[in-house]
Amino acid sequence: MEKGNIKISMAVIRRLPKYRRYLEELLDKGIDRISSRELSKIIGFTASQIRQDLNNFGGFGQQGYGYNVAALYEEIGKILGLDNRYSTIIVGAGNLGQAIANYTNFEKSGFIPKAMFDINPRLIGLRIRDIEVMDSDKMEEYIKENNIDIGIICTNKERAQDVADQLIRSNIKGIWNFAPTDLDIPENVMTENVHLSESLYTLSFLLKHNSLE
The missing domain is CATH 3.40.50.720 (NAD(P)-binding Rossmann-like Domain)
Structure with missing residues (x-):
């Protein structure tokens, strides 16, 4: 798959639903933000892998803040096409x-x-x-x-x-x-x-x- 001039591997694409599933669990627990390091402990991927994967689509994180859980959940849903029916x-x-x-x-x-x-x-x-x-x-x-x-x-x-x-x-x-x-x-x-x-x-x-x- 290509996004702009960047070729995105199927391995990255297949990891996105897992990110979204864990983010949904965080939302259910009322967690508003999370760092890539904290997310790595939950999901099992390294923090650098998470940042690299998400950077294919724009990154979404802020240094010193991490990721807004609700916003990242929504953005990954859009990337996966789940804003369509x-x-x-x-x-x-x-x-x-x-x-x-x-x-x-x-x-x-x-x-x-x-x-x-x-x-x-x-x-x-x-x-x-x-x-x-x-x-x-x-x-x-x-x-x-x-x-x-x-x-x-x-x-x-x-x-x-x-x-x-x-x-x-x-x-x-x-x-x-x-x-x-x-x-x-x-x-x-x-x-x-x-x-x-x-x-x-x-x-x-x-x-x-x-x-x-």
Whole structure:
């Protein structure tokens, strides 16, 4: 990613949500300001890393004062695009799709679920938190008519690429993929893959090698 003439690495971008989460906790505790050194003790990054990361976007801190917690929280939200609202659909109305539909924090952050889609006739017509499950055959038309920004794929891996192709044909802007497979996606469609099994297997590795030590 580039901001002006500065190229910002994905590693920095992936740290921003963590900054925002810890800043929200500080706000809940009524803390108004914090130094990079104090923040480093809480978040686990070095103070220099924090300053370097934030300087990519303007810095926001004042020498001798530190960071205004509320202002930094708001600015990071803007950097992450959370001052926008995104219309989303969920493809796959099984357990995972229903769990995402029921998670209201996404909606509070501006990701608004408009509809769900599935090929299972037993699921079509159901309403999950007032979100209707529709026939997947109607998905492309629905996306175009309702200006949907993000498609969330919660299908099995066998269906995932076909679903992604449908989303791409419908001019979707972003795909959040929970299917356990890598998708062939054009560069103009932003994609974030969430491989739950890989995360679990990493934990298994850590547990195994910790016990060996």
